[in-house]
Amino acid sequence: MSARQRPVRRIVIVGGGSAGWMTAAALGRALSGQSHAITLVESEAIGTIGVGEATVPPIHEFNRYLKIDQAEFLRATHGTIKLGIQFDGWGGEGHHYFHPFGYFGIEMAGIHFHHYWLRHLAAGGDPDQAPYNLETMAARAGRFAPATRHGPVHHAVHFDAAAYARFLRTYAEDRGVVRIEGKVADVSLDPEDGFITAIEMDDGRTIEGDLFVDCSGFRGLLIEGALQTGYAEWSRWLPCDSAVAMPSEGEGDPAPFTRSTAREAGWQWRIPLQHRDGNGYVYSSAHLGHDEAETLLRARLPGPALADANRLRFTAGHRKEIWNRNCVAIGLAGGFLEPLESTSIHLIQTTIIRLLSLLPRDAIDPRVVARFNRDALHEYRTIRDFVIAHYALANRNDTPFWRDVAAAGMPDTLAERIEAFRATGNILFEPGDLFGPTNWHAVLTGQGVRPQSWHPIADGLSADELASRLGALRGRVAEQLAELPPHIAFLRGLG
Template sequence: MTGLDMRKVRKVVIVGRDVAAWLAANALQRALGGTGLTVEVAELPGLLRPQDTLASLPPLENFHRLLGFDAQSLLKSTGGTYTLGQSFVGFSGAAAPFFHPYGSHGGSINNVAFMPFWIKARQAGLNVALEEFSLTAAAAKQGRFFLPTAEMGAFGRLDYACHLKAQPYVQFLKAQALSRGVAVVPLRLFDVRREAQTGHITGLVSADGREVTGDLFIDATGSESLLLGQALGVGFESWSQWFPGNRVLTVSAERLRALPAYSQVRALSSGCLHLTPVQDMTGLQNVYSDADMTDQDTLEATALTAGLRLQADAIVSPLATGRRHVVWSGNCIAVGEAAGSLDPIDNAGLHMLQTGLAHLIDLFPVAADSRLEAQEYNAQMQQSFERVRDYQIAHYKLNRIDNAPFWDRLRAMAIPDTLAYKIELFRARGMVPLYEEEVFVADDWLALFTGHGLMPHGYDPLADMTPDEAAIRHFQNMLGFIRQAVEKMSPHEAFIERNASASLAKTV
């Protein structure tokens, strides 16, 4: 170990704001506080606004559970709702909207996966969409919600996520972290001090002369990346060739009359409109290209498409999709948008923050010299970002929107080899190859591909070992099970009212 710095990491300084800073503080304190590690947040002024909403993916629920958070208490305090997936409207031209459920499609038949049987049946004339064999999709589309049980789980994987109001979520995270002993120091403008020999960060000096020192620094400063990007000079790999939306209009609208258990993405002439329902309002985000739409035109299109009364709180922000070349350099690790910025289309932003924190805990340095941990962490996070990137590109590449220059260009664009191979193999035999650090599992890819109208030419020949009559009975049993299960479920809004309403939280 000659020449290596074997000093232990005693103090972590999280520099940043909002969700990234306080979720990181909770995760590190919960996982490593018992080792004697000190966790301190150098908190920058928050940038979130009352109209900001967040949508998670299912793994965040387990992450919350590991942090000791109760899901219903969290929804009460944040005015949040549950979600069983996403509805995609207008991506396939005149075809019906499709649903990306948080769960599996169908169940295996004679130990063979369901998908080959569905492909075979489609080729024989079956006119039942793949999503009709998803219990989560059926529940969501009928306004129902359920917490998975062992009985329901016998059908297949069932999952859910949540929609949250962003500002109350940060308040919840901050209160939890402070109650666990995380220290906080307010910070505005600051200079970064670095060690001359190694280039490692030694501390931050505020405008009034206060200094914050530590052994390991977490950059949670958002897309500005004030530590990793600006202070350390780590470059940014742009993905604008695949994601032309470079602006985001955010505005709140009136509450939906009945709270759906899903979010919605609507394809517009030059972008996408995202609708995220929470208990007392609807969060809207319109992602568009300023080469195709003005801000005012985008606001008008948002109001017209949403069909809801907008509040006077619209704001436009820049969007630059891509990732840092590395996310761990020296003794600085970027998490959340400081590491990479994603298109909002699949609600993966919170998930990538969570992924970065989970990998960091697994690879937390045993000594100040952390070159090996950094190398492994960077490899894992690069793969994770690229897997999400490919999944999101597929929405745009596979669109079937005719006579729209914005969408025509996207359909014609060159795509990464990893995605091209996935599409080619799926088209050939309905198979989805999964790489290391996949964020979206096979059922997610099946929903995306079939939803966009990509139909395989062949299927796994093992499906031919089951007689057609037997397969048909299995199909009928599955659809019957789904129908009966959904009938027994509570309406989503009633479930929220009984278990997680913000108004109930105020009276307790």
């Protein structure tokens, strides 16, 4: 691709939902008062997939960039707090562990706390890590406040995705984004360089643009339908290709965490909102029929269903280029990783921020596009490995699905990470990765990986001093926990 020497002033977003309106809101905020025209095209007849979303903590960075007040955001989206994910049954019936936000303990002498915990464990110490992490203890107790006297309580949110899109639509339109209702019938390409020049609407209207953002969902109307970018799929390691989702009445006060329960052919999510629960069964259609999956989900709902089931089909993977010519794919149009670790909204967010940082002015430069794609695809692969780890280390062989998962193996990049941790206790990660030492430690140890060693600096404390420091850390977490009100009290205080 050669540089296209044309100013980028007209930006056209195709598709609404969370991806489209997050993109529109961010571009509206960034380009407010300039000469850019930002247009979003969507059709009420097509609708969106979102039924309820769980997020990861960086969602707060996005909302802060938009200068959105958290209380206003939670009220508008029926949101609740998420302190982590409870994994049930991934190591067999009755097995459970918690993947929290925040940190285990504190760094000491320049190394991560888990090395000291591993030494403590080898000496016969209590294997329960929870007392060293405030977010885990708060989730167990159903408590939350944004901060204690000692610092923040790390958290993400659950929200109604449709309500979030509506909220951001108002925000974006207030900043000059123009919404056009209708369906795209055709896409016009420049015969010389293959760039998109315009989209043709089914009512005959033509919408021209310089940069197009594809938020059309799995269809990839522009990135694939028009530009035929290609797709790299990971079904070998992530065989789930279907989901059925259904909202239900909640059961009691909403818990401040997401629940993921391993099932016979995949796993089931439960996302508590203020006004209802979001539920879904992610499964492999090679191992379970669609009607049976819906029947099983319905039987396992925490309360009466509030709507008909929403069925989804997908393939884990990503477009071979997220930015192709003058089209950037955001959200499901760019790729999909099942929501086991709640990364869908995050991938939308990081793609938007990456686009903002490299937004072209006078030309679309292939070197900039190459850097964008390199970073975007690296992010997909690192998150992919984290998701695969749950399956690859699952200690289950009770159904054909789990036996096939066990036989599938794992990518070399993941195998290297697991074996390094198993041998040395070291967690291999790069600055900027979404999932760092606390995340990997929680999942790897939660799924039964026990390192054979730890960092030598952890031997620098005497046994008595190590015991004293661990006791002090547990005491500090207990003090912080005592400051936190019930999660439901925090929600009622939003107004």
